[in-house]
Amino acid sequence: MRPFFFTRLQYTSGNWDTDQRMPxxxxxxxxxxxxxxxxxxxxxxxxxxxxxxxxPFCYLSGHKLVEFxxxxxxxxxxxxxxxxxxxxxxxxxxxxxxxxKSFELEMxxxxxxxxxxxxxxxxxxxTCFFEFDGPPTTSFELNGWxxxxxxxxxxxxxxxxxxxxxxxxKDYGCEWDYDFRNKRWLVEDNTRFGVxxxxxxxxx
Numbered sequence: 416m417r418p419f420f421f422t423r424l425q426y427t428s429g430n431w432d433t434d435q436r437m438p439x440x441x442x443x444x445x446x447x448x449x450x451x452x453x454x455x456x457x458x459x460x461x462x463x464x465x466x467x468x469x470x471p472f473c474y475l476s477g478h479k480l481v482e483f484x485x486x487x488x489x490x491x492x493x494x495x496x497x498x499x500x501x502x503x504x505x506x507x508x509x510x511x512x513x514x515x516k517s518f519e520l521e522m523x524x525x526x527x528x529x530x531x532x533x534x535x536x537x538x539x540x541x542t543c544f545f546e547f548d549g550p551p552t553t554s555f556e557l558n559g560w561x562x563x564x565x566x567x568x569x570x571x572x573x574x575x576x577x578x579x580x581x582x583x584x585k586d587y588g589c590e591w592d593y594d595f596r597n598k599r600w601l602v603e604d605n606t607r608f609g610v611x612x613x614x615x616x617x618x619x
Contacts (some may be wrong), residue, residue: 420454422470429479434588443595462487495579500616508561508586
């Protein structure tokens, strides 16, 4: 089995280089909880690059505008339609923010209207490794930042009954953006849901 590597997507609009400690934190969790072999170094790949198609899992985030170029849009669509998985996280955790509005519009341009939908809280994503009764709440939601709402759902673009794009307004990236050695201070490791996301991407 080839080592899993974490790919961050670089896109031309907005700001893509958020939550820089998060990938190593999630990779540490994969080592701690699973037998998945990993490559410890995060890869940053332009969405316009053909290297994208070698990635088993991609992460895209930001606070600002998301507006793909024609080539970026074509690559994103082809990657997802051919079985790729992209986890997209809104760092503003705000459904009325610029990232959320522009990303959801971009998904309409890329896949057509009505393709990005809420997924039920009994979706296999929530039980494929650890057991959750829906998307875990983040401290940013509880502290009333962003839109001052706790989002009790995630959204997805599904292809042939499988999630191809998982979209969160909950700001998991910031929630998991800390040195993995600090997990010992937590009552419960909050990166466990990240393990579910990666496990789902690799096995479903």
